[in-house]
Amino acid sequence: MNAHKPKLNFTDKLPPMTIAIDNKIIENTSQTSNTQDKKKTTPKRCQLKGCKKKLSITAFDCKCEKRFCNLHIYSENHNCTFDYKSLYKQNLIDRAELGGGKVDKVGDRV
Secondary structure (H helix, E strand, O other): OHHHOOOOOOOOOOOOEEEEEOOEEEEEOOOOOHHHOOOOOOOOEOOOOOOOOEOOOOOOEOOOOOEOOOOOOOOOOOOOOOOHHHHHHHHHHHHHHHHOOOOOOHHHHO
């Protein structure tokens, strides 16, 4: 009974096939194209020149829009170009404007 059945070999590649759907020709080839190679992802590194440390998942972005390792995250350590002084000065001015006006004293309530 089983002697008359042909052996199926699934390791053989399928022949190329062409399908026409909505006037578009789609060709199926069994060979993989070189354009669809997997992209190799390189590990994220500290952006300070000379530092090659890998960044962990918890690495933060600096205000200068670069990523640094734990040693170089502080603005003094990587010569940050962001102007923190003007930011804090403007923040202080904004807070002073919110709290400005007449000061409520306990003695005035009595």
